[in-house]
Amino acid sequence: MMFVASVAVAIEPSNIVVTLNGKTYYKHIVEKGQTLYSIAKTYNVSEKQILECNVGLTPDGLKADEYILVPRVAVDSGVHKAASNTSQGIDTKKFLVHKVVAGDTLYSIARKYKISIAQIESDNPNVDIDHLAIDDVILIRRAERGYATSDDIERELKGRAERKEEPLKEGEHRVAVGETVYSLSRAYGLSEEKFMAINGLSSYNDLKVGMVVRSKTEAAEDKPSFVERATSLVEDMVREAEERREEREERRRQRDMEREEEAAADTTTLEYGSGYSIFDSLLNNDVDIAPIEVAFPPLSLHHTLKVALMLPFHMNERVNPYFVDFYRGVLIAMDDLKSEGYDIELSVFDTRGSGERIKDIIDYEDGLRDAQLILGPVYEDELRYVVGFAEENEIPLISPLADINSLKSPVLFQMQAEGGYKNEKLADIFDGSREVVMVYANSVDGDFEREIKALAVNAPMTALNYKFDRGSFFYHRGANGTSGAEVDITEFMRTSSRKAYVIVAKDDTDVDRILTTLASTKSSVVARSMSYGDYIVVGNRKWKQSTTIEKQSFFRNNTIFVSPYYANRSNENVRLFDSRYVKAYDALPTMYSYRGYDAAMIFCRKMFEGIDGRIFEECFTPLATPYSFVYEDGLYVNNHWIREHYNSNFTIVVE
Numbered sequence: 001m002m003f004v005a006s007v008a009v010a011i012e013p014s015n016i017v018v019t020l021n022g023k024t025y026y027k028h029i030v031e032k033g034q035t036l037y038s039i040a041k042t043y044n045v046s047e048k049q050i051l052e053c054n055v056g057l058t059p060d061g062l063k064a065d066e067y068i069l070v071p072r073v074a075v076d077s078g079v080h081k082a083a084s085n086t087s088q089g090i091d092t093k094k095f096l097v098h099k100v101v102a103g104d105t106l107y108s109i110a111r112k113y114k115i116s117i118a119q120i121e122s123d124n125p126n127v128d129i130d131h132l133a134i135d136d137v138i139l140i141r142r143a144e145r146g147y148a149t150s151d152d153i154e155r156e157l158k159g160r161a162e163r164k165e166e167p168l169k170e171g172e173h174r175v176a177v178g179e180t181v182y183s184l185s186r187a188y189g190l191s192e193e194k195f196m197a198i199n200g201l202s203s204y205n206d207l208k209v210g211m212v213v214r215s216k217t218e219a220a221e222d223k224p225s226f227v228e229r230a231t232s233l234v235e236d237m238v239r240e241a242e243e244r245r246e247e248r249e250e251r252r253r254q255r256d257m258e259r260e261e262e263a264a265a266d267t268t269t270l271e272y273g274s275g276y277s278i279f280d281s282l283l284n285n286d287v288d289i290a291p292i293e294v295a296f297p298p299l300s301l302h303h304t305l306k307v308a309l310m311l312p313f314h315m316n317e318r319v320n321p322y323f324v325d326f327y328r329g330v331l332i333a334m335d336d337l338k339s340e341g342y343d344i345e346l347s348v349f350d351t352r353g354s355g356e357r358i359k360d361i362i363d364y365e366d367g368l369r370d371a372q373l374i375l376g377p378v379y380e381d382e383l384r385y386v387v388g389f390a391e392e393n394e395i396p397l398i399s400p401l402a403d404i405n406s407l408k409s410p411v412l413f414q415m416q417a418e419g420g421y422k423n424e425k426l427a428d429i430f431d432g433s434r435e436v437v438m439v440y441a442n443s444v445d446g447d448f449e450r451e452i453k454a455l456a457v458n459a460p461m462t463a464l465n466y467k468f469d470r471g472s473f474f475y476h477r478g479a480n481g482t483s484g485a486e487v488d489i490t491e492f493m494r495t496s497s498r499k500a501y502v503i504v505a506k507d508d509t510d511v512d513r514i515l516t517t518l519a520s521t522k523s524s525v526v527a528r529s530m531s532y533g534d535y536i537v538v539g540n541r542k543w544k545q546s547t548t549i550e551k552q553s554f555f556r557n558n559t560i561f562v563s564p565y566y567a568n569r570s571n572e573n574v575r576l577f578d579s580r581y582v583k584a585y586d587a588l589p590t591m592y593s594y595r596g597y598d599a600a601m602i603f604c605r606k607m608f609e610g611i612d613g614r615i616f617e618e619c620f621t622p623l624a625t626p627y628s629f630v631y632e633d634g635l636y637v638n639n640h641w642i643r644e645h646y647n648s649n650f651t652i653v654v655e
Contacts, residue, residue: 011042016575017072025053025069027578027588029569032064032550043070064547067588095123096140100132107157113140116148117156121208130160160210168212175211180204186576188215189336226334226346296396298610299372304343305607307600308368310361310376310386312353322592323378326400328585329596330375332577337604344604351377358385371395373607375599380404387412396611400599401592408634415599415627417564418637423455425562425643425655429538430456434500438463439514440477441505448540449504459500466505466514489521499535501557508548511540515549519556536560554646566642566654567594567624577623594624602627 011034016027028039036059040047051057053069062068090097098109106129110117121129123139132138168174173184181204185195196202199213207213299305309330311323327348337344347367351358358377361368362385368374374390374397377383383399390397390411399414430436436456438449440463463477464487474492475483493499501518505511515537525532537557543549544561553559567574577597581589601622603611620627628640643655 011038013042014070016569016578024072025582026072027067027582028070030062030064030066030068032547034062036062039068039070045071064551065545069582090139094142096142096145098138098140100134100136100138102134104132106130106132107153109138109140110148110153110156111150114146114148115140115144117153117160119144119148171215172212173215175207175213179207181207183576184213186572187580189332189339189580190215191339194339226331226338295394296607296611299608301341301608302343303608304345305373305604306345306367306371307347307373307375307604308371309346309348310351310358310368310374310382311349312378312382313350314352322590325590325592326596328581328587329589329593329598330600332580332584333597333600333604336601342604342608347371351382353379353382355382355385358382362386362389373603374398375400375603378402380407383407383412396603396607398599398603400595404635404637410631410635412635413603413629414635414637415595416638417641418632418639421639422562422564422641425641426455426538426560429500429536429560430459432458432460434459434498434536436461437499437501438477439474439501439503439505440465440481441503441507441510441514443506443510445504445506445540448502452502452504452538466510466517468510468513489517490525493518493521493532493535494525494530495533497533499533501535501537503537503540508543508546511543511546512549512553515553515557515559519553522556555648555650557646558648559646561644561646563642563644565591565595565625566644567591568654573623591624598622598624598627 011031014026014028017024026043028043030039036047036050040050047059049071050068051059053071057068096113098113100109106117106120110120117129119141120138123141127136127138129138175184181192181196181201184207185192188195190198195213195215196206198215201207309327311327313319313323313327330346334344334346347365349361349365349368351361368389372395374386374395376398377386378399378401380399380402383397383402383404384407386397387407387409389395391409395411396413397409397411399412399416401416402414403416403419404412404414430452436452436459438452438461464474465477465481465483466474467483474487474489476485476487478484503511503514505514518535518537522532535558537554537559539554539559539561541561541563543554544563554561569575569578574594577594578589581587581593598620602620625642626640627638629636630639631637632639645653645655647653
């Protein structure tokens with residue numbers, strides 16, 4: 001019988017705070033081993049409170065690497081006090097230190113020291129003075145003591161109460177403790193200068209706690225933002241499309257009649273639309289299309305940029321949440337671009353993953369035929385239908401997610417990192433300086449195996465079979481996959497040669513077991529004061545999405561991943577985006593949300609700056625992953641891959 005010990009998992013409270021519908025929450029990322037009870041205890045809230053904040057969450061429904069919202073209570077023992085003043089580093093020549101005790105109020109403290117409430121508030125920006133907690137530390141400016149009377153303090157309190165009772169209009173916000181011109185301007189997607197101008201602020205110090213500020217001018221308030229106009233997102237769009245069905249069908253009949261008349265006059269003409277078209281010719285390779293030259297001259301800043309977004313929101317009559325997330329990211333970007341002074345008109349089309357549907361959109365939808373920039377479609381098979389139209393009209397066509405294999409065009413821009421450039425991030429590992437150890441299990445990830453063997457042709461290589469029932473013993477792998485002589489992994493690891501372990505098991509359980517075996521063997525060697533050879537593990541990026549594989553094993557084994565996408569959630573820009581996203585959609589962003597934002601921000605701006613040879617010289621980092629474009633093999637491709645190195649000191653180095 002085997003017994004498994006239960007180990008308590010220490011939880012660090014999150015420092016990411018978001019505001020949703022006037023309420024404040026911590027955004028907590030769930031790690032393996034955490035439970036609803038342990039999270040609730042960390043934040044000093046009940047399990048019921050957490051469940052109420054996360055629709056659809058159940059006590060047993062926590063998943064590693066997913067975010068949940070945790071209510072931020074007004075007074076909590078761990079998190080709230082962390083934001084208070086401490087007695088460390090205080091200039092005692094300038095300040096007295098008052099520690100809040102039971103019975104203390106803002107009024108009693110102000111009266112005791114005969115100091116104005118405004119002064120207390122100004123000197124204690126990290127303390128919620130309206131909700132004092134026992135042991136909070138209040139700084140009292142010595143130079144201001146004795147200058148406020150009881151009547152002065154009472155008038156201040158009355159004024160504060162009246163201001164709080166004033167209802168806020170749409171688009172207004174009351175400044176809270178800790179908020180600054182910088183944080184508010186970024187939250188609203190405005191420059192600091194524009195935010196200050198809208199609110200009549202002549203300096204940063206003019207912003208005060210309790211002040212009501214606006215995010216828009218009165219003239220702009222009549223025009224809703226892209227996000228506001230899309231509260232129901234896809235469902236609104238689909239409903240509108242259904243309402244226009246009859247109009248679309250009538251236009252279709254008229255255009256088909258016109259084409260029949262044209263075809264009778266000239267039967268040799270190839271055209272877009274119903275019947276035999278240039279799309280069919282391209283797809284069937286019936287016609288040789290000569291290479292074309294295109295130019296994308298910059299638009300005037302006074303010009304309205306017309307953008308078409310083409311996504312398969314519905315697949316098999318079900319809404320695809322990934323593309324809804326992408327759309328949401330685009331909408332936030334559109335609002336940011338609008339605040340920067342760009343005038344943009346967005347048309348959205350549901351391709352439904354259908355070539356026929358795409359042809360109908362091209363033929364009958366003015367929003368696409370008038371477009372100057374096309375974002376999407378997603379899949380290469382869908383893009384085939386659009387590329388001819390984009391070439392004919394010299395419209396940049398952005399492939400946001402697909403790694404394109406066969407489709408070539410000078411109007412086509414691929415945002416997904418092109419696979420061939422991945423090898424550059426791994427070249428130093430497989431240059432022959434390390435012994436490559438291929439570790440197999442019952443199931444084999446053939447694609448990963450072939451990828452590594454193609455890179456490691458000049459490196460010494462050992463192939464081992466792993467069997468779980470044998471603990472730290474592996475077996476030499478024969479040519480047909482059979483096991484040969486037994487290998488003690490402890491002695492194998494102690495050899496001085498530098499090694500790169502490549503686990504080509506397909507089953508996540510096997511991967512987890514092998515990683516654990518390597519890490520525990522290393523720990524055992526170290527515990528016995530023996531040396532071990534330098535080694536790394538080359539990871540398959542699929543592992544990062546697994547809920548089975550213990551993430552700590554990545555650090556313990558010095559694991560390296562190469563990925564086309566990385567979002568640093570500790571980055572200030574990402575944190576602000578996350579906060580705005582949650583506020584707008586009551587949901588947490590995904591990588592698709594980030595990619596949608598990035599796509600719109602990069603290419604909408606470039607339409608006004610001009611898409612030319614300089615795009616090769618620029619590296620774009622609007623939010624998350626950098627993008628660096630090269631013109632290669634007939635299209636523009638992103639060549640920027642990310643290398644993540646999980647170090648044994650539990651840090652991640654991104655290159």
